[in-house]
Amino acid sequence: MISRRSALLTGAAAVTAAGAGGVYVATREKPEPPAPASIDSNGRLLWRNWSGIQHAYPAARSAPRSEAEVAAALTSAQAPVRAVGAGHSFTGLVPTTGTLMSLDALSGVARWEGSEAVVWAGTRLGALGPALAEKGRAMPNLPDINKQSLGGAMGTGTHGTGARLKAIHGDAMALRLATVSGEIIDCDAATNADIFRAAKVSLGALGVITQVRLATSPNRRLHRRVWVEPFEETLAQAEARWAKHRNFEFYAVPFTGLAANITHDETDAPARPRAAESDDAFLGVLKQLRNLLGFSTPLRRAAARALLGSAKPEEAVDEGWKLLSTDRPVRFNEMEFHLPVDAQLPALKEVVEAIEVHRHDVFFPIEARRIAADDAWLSPFEGGPRGSIAVHAYYKDDFAFLYTLIQPILLRHGGRPHWGKLHTLRGQQLASLYPNWNSFLEVRRRLDPAGRLLNPYLSGLFEP
Amino acid sequence: MLLAVAGLALAGCSKPAATAAPADVTGLRPADRRLAELYEGACKTCHVTPGSGAPQTHDHAAWAPRWKQGESVLLDHVIQGYRAMPALGQCAACAPDDFKALIRFLADKEGAPK
Numbered sequence: 001m002i003s004r005r006s007a008l009l010t011g012a013a014a015v016t017a018a019g020a021g022g023v024y025v026a027t028r029e030k031p032e033p034p035a036p037a038s039i040d041s042n043g044r045l046l047w048r049n050w051s052g053i054q055h056a057y058p059a060a061r062s063a064p065r066s067e068a069e070v071a072a073a074l075t076s077a078q079a080p081v082r083a084v085g086a087g088h089s090f091t092g093l094v095p096t097t098g099t100l101m102s103l104d105a106l107s108g109v110a111r112w113e114g115s116e117a118v119v120w121a122g123t124r125l126g127a128l129g130p131a132l133a134e135k136g137r138a139m140p141n142l143p144d145i146n147k148q149s150l151g152g153a154m155g156t157g158t159h160g161t162g163a164r165l166k167a168i169h170g171d172a173m174a175l176r177l178a179t180v181s182g183e184i185i186d187c188d189a190a191t192n193a194d195i196f197r198a199a200k201v202s203l204g205a206l207g208v209i210t211q212v213r214l215a216t217s218p219n220r221r222l223h224r225r226v227w228v229e230p231f232e233e234t235l236a237q238a239e240a241r242w243a244k245h246r247n248f249e250f251y252a253v254p255f256t257g258l259a260a261n262i263t264h265d266e267t268d269a270p271a272r273p274r275a276a277e278s279d280d281a282f283l284g285v286l287k288q289l290r291n292l293l294g295f296s297t298p299l300r301r302a303a304a305r306a307l308l309g310s311a312k313p314e315e316a317v318d319e320g321w322k323l324l325s326t327d328r329p330v331r332f333n334e335m336e337f338h339l340p341v342d343a344q345l346p347a348l349k350e351v352v353e354a355i356e357v358h359r360h361d362v363f364f365p366i367e368a369r370r371i372a373a374d375d376a377w378l379s380p381f382e383g384g385p386r387g388s389i390a391v392h393a394y395y396k397d398d399f400a401f402l403y404t405l406i407q408p409i410l411l412r413h414g415g416r417p418h419w420g421k422l423h424t425l426r427g428q429q430l431a432s433l434y435p436n437w438n439s440f441l442e443v444r445r446r447l448d449p450a451g452r453l454l455n456p457y458l459s460g461l462f463e464p
Numbered sequence: 465m466l467l468a469v470a471g472l473a474l475a476g477c478s479k480p481a482a483t484a485a486p487a488d489v490t491g492l493r494p495a496d497r498r499l500a501e502l503y504e505g506a507c508k509t510c511h512v513t514p515g516s517g518a519p520q521t522h523d524h525a526a527w528a529p530r531w532k533q534g535e536s537v538l539l540d541h542v543i544q545g546y547r548a549m550p551a552l553g554q555c556a557a558c559a560p561d562d563f564k565a566l567i568r569f570l571a572d573k574e575g576a577p578k
Contacts, residue, residue, distance in 0.1 A: 038543040046543055048551035063557035084556045102557035104505045126509050147554060329517050329548035
C-alpha cells in the first residue's frame with residue numbers, strides 16, 4: 001500500500017509555495033463519524049465493520065471449536081446465521097439480527113498433503129504466512145492487508161496483484177463446506193464439482209467453509225522496489241511491467257500528476273528487511289496537502305511534486321509474506337471494480353480526471369492491479385484476467401461520490417464489483433455480468449432452501 | 465505560504481509517539497487458555513507490532529495515560545473502534561468481559577482493583 005512509502009518522504013522537511021493571500025489554515029481533523037451505541041436497548045453487543053459503516057446487534061454469537069459445532073449452529077442457531085472474519089468488507093455481508101459466527105477458534109494449518117496445506121478457514125492471513133514458512137512454503141500471492149480470515153478473503157474474491165497470479169480462491173484445490181442441513185460437504189474439481197465452483201467465492205451464502213486445501217509455492221525471497229514517477233510515464237509502461245514483474249501495481253495520486261509504482265520479483269539476494277513502517281506518513285502528507293491547498297489545484301500539485309516527485313526509491317528484500325501483505329492502520333471506505341484488461345488504463349484515466357474535476361476532497365491514491373483468471377462462478381476473474389481499479393475515501397470523509405461519480409465509469413468499461421467493497425449492483429445487473437449467476441443461485445437454493453443464511457443485503461443481492 | 469509539511473503529516477497520523485516495548489513482548493500471553501487464544505487471534509497482530517501505532521503489550525509508559533481514562537472508556541474504544549483500533553479489536557467472538565480482561569493483560573494491570 002502506498003501509505004507504507006516512508007522512503008518517499010525522505011528529505012521532505014518543508015516546502016515553500018507561493019501564496020497570494022497569506023496562510024490558509026484548514027488542518028483541523030474531522031470529528032469521528034456518529035457512532036452507534038455500544039450496547040443496544042436489548043443488551044446486545046455492537047458489531048461494527050473495520051471502516052465503521054456497517055453495524056449490527058446480533059442476538060447470538062457463535063464461536064465454534066469444531067466442524068460439528070459449526071454444523072450444529074448452522075442447523076439450530078437463530079437465523080440469519082452470518083459468518084464473520086476480520087470485518088474488512090464494506091458491503092452489508094455480515095450484519096445480522098440473528099447469529100454472528102466467528103471461526104477464530106478454527107485456525108491454523110490442519111495438515112499437509114504434499115505441497116498443499118489444509119488450512120482452517122478462520123486462519124488470519126497474517127498468521128498463515130509464518131505457519132506456511134515453517135515448511136518452506138508460501139501462498140503464491142497475497143492481498144495488501146493481512147488481517148482477513150482465509151474464509152472471508154475467499155468468500156469475497158479477495159486478491160493481490162500479478163498478471164500470472166490468481167486471487168486467493170484460485171489456489172483452493174478443495175474445501176469443506178458446512179451447510180444448514182448439518183452436512184459437511186467435501187468438494188473439489190472432481191467431487192461435487194458444481195458446489196466447488198459455486199463455493200469458492202460464495203459470500204457465506206451456501207454455508208460456512210471450514211477447511212481449504214491450498215496450493216502453495218516455495219517460500220522465496222522477493223526484491224521489492226517502490227518509486228514515484230509521472231503518471232503518464234506509468235500509464236505508458238504499465239503493460240510492460242505487468243508482463244515483466246512477478247507482482248506489479250501502481251497508485252495514481254490525484255492532484256499531483258504522479259504515480260507510485262511497486263514491483264516484487266523473486267531473488268536469491270540476502271534479506272534486506274524493509275525499514276520500520278510509517279504507514280500513515282504518506283497518506284498524512286496527502287491529507288494535509290488536501291486540507292491546506294484543496295482550494296487551489298495548481299498549488300496542491302506544485303507542493304506535492306516538490307515533496308514526492310524527487311523522493312528516493314525504496315528497496316527491500318525479504319520473504320514474500322513479509323512484503324506483500326501487511327497492517328494497514330489508516331481506515332477507509334473503498335470501491336473496487338475488476339475490468340477487462342484492455343479497459344483498465346482508459347478507465348483509470350477517466351476516474352482520475354473525474355476526481356480532479358469534481359472531488360477536491362479526495363486525497364487517497366487510486367490503486368491499479370492485475371489478476372489472472374480462475375473458474376469460480378462468482379469470481380470477478382472468471383472467464384479471463386482482469387485489471388482492477390480501487391478508489392478509497394478516508395473513513396471520516398463522504399464516500400457517496402463512489403456510487404455517483406466512479407461506479408458509472410467502471411460499469412461502462414465492463415467492470416465487475418469486488419464483493420466486499422462498495423457497489424450498488426443487484427439481481428439482474430449482476431446476472432448480466434456473471435454467465436453462471438443462475439447456476440450459483442440454483443446451488444444456493446438447494447443448500448439453503450429456507451434462506452437461513454440470508455440477511456437483507458444478500459436477499460437484495462440475489463433478488464430476481 | 466510556508467507549509468511545514470513533515471510535521472503536519474505526522475500530526476495527521478493516528479499513531480501516538482513511539483514508545484519502547486519490552487524486548488520479549490512477542491512471547492507474552494494471558495495465563496488463561498481461552499483468553500490467550502483470543503489474544504493470539506486478534507490483539508497480538510497490532511499490539512506486538514511497534515509500527516502499528518497500537519500501545520504495545522506491557523508497555524507501561526504507553527498504557528499509563530490510557531489506563532487513567534478508566535475501564536469503561538477503554539472498553540468503549542475497543543467496542544466502537546478508536547482511531548486505528550478496529551471495532552471489537554476484530555474479535556467477533558469476544559464478549560465485554562473478555563475485552564476487559566484483555567485490556568488488563570495488555571496494560572499489565574491484571575492485579576489492579578476491579
